[in-house]
Amino acid sequence: NLARKELAWLRRGAPARTSKPRYRIEAAEALIKNVPAPRDNVELMSFATKRLGKKVIELEDATVTTPPPEARVLVDDLTWRLAPGERIGLVGVNGSGKTTLLRTLAGEYPLAAGKRIEGRTVEIGWLRQELEDLDGERRLLDAVEDVATRVEIGGKELTASQLAERLGFSAKRQRTPIRDLSGGERRRLQLTRVLMAEPNVLLLDEPTNDLDIDTLQELESLLDGWAGTLVVISHDRYLIERICDSTWALFGDGKLTNLPGGIQQYLDRRRELIAAPAAPAAPSSASPGQDAASGTASGAASSPGLSAQEDRELKKELNALERKMQKLSAKVDTLTAKLADAAMPADGNIDTALLADLDRELQGVRSEHDDCEMRWLEVAEMREEGHV
Ligand SMILES: Nc1ncnc2c1ncn2[C@@H]1O[C@H](COP(=O)(O)OP(=O)(O)OP(=O)(O)O)[C@@H](O)[C@H]1O
Ligand SMILES: [Mg+2]
Known part of the structure; x- marks a missing residue:
């Protein structure tokens, strides 16, 4: 058995493979020939289209800024249409505006210009970056059941307690009052509550920071069968390669850039930008509906x-x-x-x-x-x- 990263590498497609000698690729492909793909994209997409219709969330000619009075432009004149069943990884350095863009998609954060359109059947599940405020006296399981007692996820029905268990809470722990939970456990509870609401659009802001390996694998396998639109912000390279089909990046130049080469391309671009800040930025791979770069890429040569x-x-x-x-x-x-x-x-x-x-x-x-x-x-x- 090849391990998960090797699979992810192979599935990332042509750009990442070209640097590898052909015979090695063939050998690796022979090894994984009988390993099923983590998910059936065609089936998931068609299911997602049934649940969501064609329209999910769309931003048109959208400008997103930091809050006024500063109102610094984070994303300029962006047209972005999330498709049913699309699975997007969103990356960028700290402060580049990932969370703000996610809040904009969620409809919580106002656009400085342009508009946001939401499909009629959209149910957003949103794992925020920060902890939510919950009644400390309530027990963990009660807080999950407050959302729903049963949930259908990946074609399986689970009780609140079963989902909590899959996300790493033992039956005993489920009886613990919220005030006694660690920060990591509270974030995990938050994730459980988000999934329990049966969203069809999932926005996850740094979901893995507080997860151990086992819970991480559970989350990945839950999401494998999940038929909906997904946007996930993460610094966890493997998670993005594993659960997303496309990668988009904020480089601080006012644009949202599609990276067909995935995280490796992101790292390469970051390295280029850092190594040669004065040189003109490499042409971006795809920036739908956007004008020329507003040129905010960092030009600081000294420190x-x-x-x-x-x-x-x-x-x-x-x-x-x-x-x-x-x-x-x-x-x-x-x-x-x-x-x-x-x-x-x-x-x-x-x-x-x-x-x-x-x-x-x-x-x-x-x-x-x-x-x-x-x-x-x-x-x-x-x-x-x-x-x-
Ligand atoms: N409430 C606020 N008031 C003023 N500025 C803010 C506010 N929230 C965010 N910003 C600024 O907006 C920019 C984008 O922030 P955002 O949180 O979206 O970045 P991020 O890419 O999610 O970063 P991180 O990786 O640290 O989570 C940052 O420069 C931040 O300082
Ligand atoms: Mg953030």
């Missing part, structure tokens, strides 16, 4: 708030991370080749234990590489923005 010493330290860390990533990449290549060989042994006898070991090792190295990459971006952004 205003950092001391020279601090800046040097960060530069040093960047260099170290780059060296480490190079080593890890080389290791990934070696392991991928070994894995391909192990999958197609000359004598035809596949050693599954060896495959599993290599796969596990590969996942480890990959995730270490991902961590380095995220840290690289963080540090690069600190230097760019001038504060630690």
Whole structure:
């Protein structure tokens, strides 16, 4: 069995694959030939269309700004039509306006210009970034049953208690008063309540920050069979690759940019923007209905708030991370080749234990590489923005 990330990588499509030698792709594809896709998109789309109609949420010539009096433009002249069953990952650096755009989609945040249209049958479920205020005296399960006692999700009917259990609350924990829950548990409760309301449009703002691996996998499998429109903001690369079909990014240039190459393309673009801030931005892949860039991409070459010493330290860390990533990449290549060989042994006898070991090792190295990459971006952004 190839692990989840490998599947996600393969399913991400052509742009991500072109850098891999053909024979490795074929070997990996042979390995996953019998692994079913996580979801049946055609069926989900047609089901979503039945539930939602053609119109979901549309923004037309929309301008979204920060609150007045500052009213800084976050997204300018955007036309964006969410389709039934569309599954979107929304990424961007802190403060780029992801939450504000989600609030705009939800209809809570007013547009500075343009309009928002909502389909008649739309039921929005919205997991906010911040904690909601709930009566601390009530027990966890009561707070879930306040929304509904049963829910149909992915073709299965679940009771409030069963859904709570799938999201990591034991029967015992379900009796706990809300005031005794940790912050993470309260956010998880919030997610349970959102799903319990049987929305057909789900807006999730950083859903995974408080989830452990088991609950995360439960959430992913719940969403696999979920026939609705999904917009999820997350820093969790794997989650987006796993549950979304398209990726959109806010780069701080007033545009919403579609990234056919997914998160990898996002990371590459961020790196380009940071490395060459004075150079003109690379042409965006697709920006429906938008005029030319308003040119707000950061042009800061120096680091205003950092001391020279601090800046040097960060530069040093960047260099170290780059060296480490190079080593890890080389290791990934070696392991991928070994894995391909192990999958197609000359004598035809596949050693599954060896495959599993290599796969596990590969996942480890990959995730270490991902961590380095995220840290690289963080540090690069600190230097760019001038504060630690
Ligand atoms: N109530 C507010 N008053 C003033 N400015 C605000 C307010 N809410 C958000 N902003 C500003 O609007 C910009 C976008 O904020 P938003 O929360 O949408 O970003 P984000 O991309 O979700 O960031 P994060 O990754 O930190 O969640 C930020 O620069 C923020 O400072
Ligand atoms: Mg946010």
